[in-house]
Amino acid sequence: MRPVIVVSQLRKTYGTGETAVHALRGVDLTVWPGEYVAIMGASGSGKSTLLNMLGCLDVPTSGKCLLDGFGVGRLNERQLALLRNRKIGFVFQSFNLVPRVSALANVELPLVYSGLRRAARRRRALAALDLVGLSDRARHLPNELSGGQGQRVAVARALVTGPAMLLADEPTGNLDRASTEDVRP
Structure with missing residues (x-):
């Protein structure tokens, strides 16, 4: 049995320089089939950003993300659309x-x-x-x-x-x- 989600050192930064917003700073996460995970935090803490990364709706600045065994960083737009349609419910x-x-x-x-x-x-x-x-x-x-x-x-x-x-x-x-x-x- 393999994990449904494996995230390693996931980072997301919006903007550059002094105005840069670091929405995710090195998130690590593993979720197994049948597991329920709640992501909790204050408003603006990166919860929706993380969900958008896991759902292949946004790309990370750096880090790795495997969804049901697929390395999403290497997929083109068509492949990402198929993955979203077949593997992810939003x-x-x-x-x-x-x-x-x-x-x-x-x-x-x-x-x-x-x-x-x-x-x-x-x-x-x-x-x-x-x-x-x-x-x-x-x-x-x-x-x-x-x-x-x-x-x-x-x-x-x-x-x-x-x-x-x-x-x-x-x-x-x-x-x-x-x-x-x-x-x-």
Whole structure:
């Protein structure tokens, strides 16, 4: 069994000279399959920056990052996009739902790039919505959902591909206690 995440001396600096901001300063991290890890710290401490590095949404200034055995520093944009689609589920703090399509279509979106036929995509998306208790809201647009329901759609979208890892930036921040328990593994 190999680790899902191995990070070694990860650094991220924004800007140069006296105005440089050192968001990450030599982070080391190993996460094994089935492990749950919470990254905690004060506002501005680099939590979202680290998640962006782990999710291949940003590149480190220096250091190594292996995701499910892949050295991401050596991958081109196309390879990174495939890795993100097949190995990583994201739950963004701001949901990032497409406003003009249904909850079902939002959940189905990552599967469009996987080559699955439409019927299989629909089945998987409906199952993911059911998992978060929203199968009855599948046809609703994001603006017809509460904040907590929108967040649960975002969680369903992150889970629908069966990712090796799930990265979440405050995934339950907009949920009440009962909804948080529904979403948590």
